[in-house]
Amino acid sequence: MKRQQVSAWIDAYERAWRAEGTDALAEIFTEDAVYSQGPYLEPHHGLKEIAVMWEETRDGPGEVFRMTHEVIAVDGDMAVARVEVWYGEPVRHEFRDLWVMSFAEDGRCRAYEEWPFAPGQPISAV
Secondary structure (H helix, E strand, C coil): CCHHHHHHHHHHHHHHHHCCCCCCHHHHEEEEEEEECCCCCCCEEHHHHHHHHHHHHCCCCCCCEEEEEEEEEEECCEEEEEEEEEECCCCCEEEEEEEEEEECCCCCEEEEEEEEECCCCCCCCC
């Protein structure tokens, strides 16, 4: 993967999040993809589980949000990006995430893990 390919994949992820339904997931994730919403959370396995999670998590295609990203590192099929998202107008929630992604040869993601942080969130539970 190249930085431009990773950036294009993140743009496609945003379009899929904004799209009606979950059909677009097959364009960005492999059939057996693993998707983790946090480093210590149980991951979702396969497109069907990911689709259920997306429908439960998002407000739908009309959800108001703004998203930016910066690709931090790419090494072979692995990439890390910093992603910032602001939900609502006015903003109700905001997150700064690190996304760790592993890509298949066809450019779809086969493993995705996010490390989301929100303002005021403690750095550690300890």
